[in-house]
Amino acid sequence: MKPWSKTTFGFRQIGCTLAVVLAAAALAAVFFVAPTERTMGPAQKIVYVHVAMAWLALAGFLLVAGASVVYLVRRDLRYDDWALAAAELGWLCCGLTLVTGSLWARAAWGTWWTWDPRLTAAFILWCIYSGYLVLRSNVEAPHQRARVAAVLAVVGALDVPLVVMATRWFRGIHPASPGMEPLMRVVLLLGVLGFTAFFAMLLTRRRAQIRLERLLACLEQQVEAGPPFGAGLLTPPTSRHGMWHGQETVPQRLVPQRSGRPSSIRDPRGSS
Amino acid sequence: MTAFAVAYLVVLGAVGLYVVRLGTRQRRLEKDLAALAARSDRNETPQQAPPQAA
Numbered sequence: 001m002k003p004w005s006k007t008t009f010g011f012r013q014i015g016c017t018l019a020v021v022l023a024a025a026a027l028a029a030v031f032f033v034a035p036t037e038r039t040m041g042p043a044q045k046i047v048y049v050h051v052a053m054a055w056l057a058l059a060g061f062l063l064v065a066g067a068s069v070v071y072l073v074r075r076d077l078r079y080d081d082w083a084l085a086a087a088e089l090g091w092l093c094c095g096l097t098l099v100t101g102s103l104w105a106r107a108a109w110g111t112w113w114t115w116d117p118r119l120t121a122a123f124i125l126w127c128i129y130s131g132y133l134v135l136r137s138n139v140e141a142p143h144q145r146a147r148v149a150a151v152l153a154v155v156g157a158l159d160v161p162l163v164v165m166a167t168r169w170f171r172g173i174h175p176a177s178p179g180m181e182p183l184m185r186v187v188l189l190l191g192v193l194g195f196t197a198f199f200a201m202l203l204t205r206r207r208a209q210i211r212l213e214r215l216l217a218c219l220e221q222q223v224e225a226g227p228p229f230g231a232g233l234l235t236p237p238t239s240r241h242g243m244w245h246g247q248e249t250v251p252q253r254l255v256p257q258r259s260g261r262p263s264s265i266r267d268p269r270g271s272s
Numbered sequence: 273m274t275a276f277a278v279a280y281l282v283v284l285g286a287v288g289l290y291v292v293r294l295g296t297r298q299r300r301l302e303k304d305l306a307a308l309a310a311r312s313d314r315n316e317t318p319q320q321a322p323p324q325a326a
Contacts, residue, residue: 027280042276049283092290096283103275103282198287205294212301216308223312 019197026052026187026194034187043107047178048188050100052195053093054122058160059196060090061125063203064132065157068150077214080146083153084136085207089199091129098126109173117170121163128156142214 030048037044067083070076101119102112113119132152139145162169167176180188 030280045276046279049279053283089290092286096286099282100279103279107275202290202294205298209294209297209301212305216301216304219308223308 016201019201023194023198026191029187029190034184035181040107043104046100046104046107048191049195050097050104051188052192053097053100055192056195056199057090057094057097057122057125057129058163060086060093060199061129061153061157061160064090064153065160068153071146071150072154075143077142077146078211080142080150081207081210081214083146083149084210085203087129087132087136087153088206089203091126091133093199094122094126094129097122114173116172116174118163118166118172118174121159121166125156125159125163128152128159132156 026048030045034045034048036042063086064083067079067086071079071083098119101122105114105119106112132149135152136145136149139148166172167174
């Protein structure tokens with residue numbers, strides 16, 4: 001078996017390299033290209049990473065909610081894997097949005113925190129993310145966990161439009177869309193694109209890992225059951241079916257098949 | 273300057289930690305899968321017949 005770091009250079013590696021290069025270019029642009037604002041000085045540059053993190057937090061939760069809806073319709077755990085991967089990254093981005101926003105607020109408004117409508121809505125979103133992850137860690141059965149978490153995600157998604165529209169619907173001190181020079185806008189756009197590409201790469205890798213963890217648990221149960229279930233079921237993956245590369249993280253011939261899927265992937269009580 | 277430096281250090285540090293955690297988990301999973309494959313191979317090996325008495 002080849003470790004993922006020693007496999008051949010394929011599309012996935014090209015994508016990863018591009019994402020890392022784009023993120024590095026975005027950071028370099030913030031440090032060396034973006035002009036320093038006269039009133040706030042270098043502290044204004046926090047806005048580039050703050051906006052990128054806020055965008056990723058919102059997009060992450062929309063992805064969690066979307067994958068959860070598809071799970072509820074199809075009862076297929078593969079969509080729950082996407083929801084969990086997006087929730088972990090979204091939680092991180094939402095936390096970083098609050099931290100960078102707080103640092104910016106201290107420099108701009110002279111306070112670390114204020115109960116502005118947008119800040120409050122963003123904090124509520126972070127609480128929903130945290131609750132989602134805590135809830136998942138407390139339910140053992142995979143389909144029950146996925147179902148309960150999906151309902152929370154769908155209900156929690158109602159906070160996303162509130163975060164976006166808070167500056168328009170309510171009166172507060174958070175700027176709706178700050179006036180910027182054209183060069184600053186270009187750097188902001190590059191920052192958002194760079195971080196989005198990098199987090200998309202992390203998302204796909206984490207999702208592959210979650211799927212592998214689930215399949216590994218399924219295979220372990222079968223090996224423990226012993227022959228005839230364990231014998232001959234597992235062989236080391238070939239380089240063609242590397243663990244990290246390819247669409248399937250574990251060779252399909254290692255997994256007991258039923259309609260092309262591992263037996264435990266679908267909820268027997270599912271709608272389809 | 274301090275707020276700017278702190279903000280970027282926090283973001284890069286947090287993302288870096290996430291990447292390290294991802295790599296560590298991946299290595300552990302690869303190890304677990306290799307161990308499982310070895311266990312399965314042992315199950316598959318037929319038991320040797322006891323030596324026949326002369």
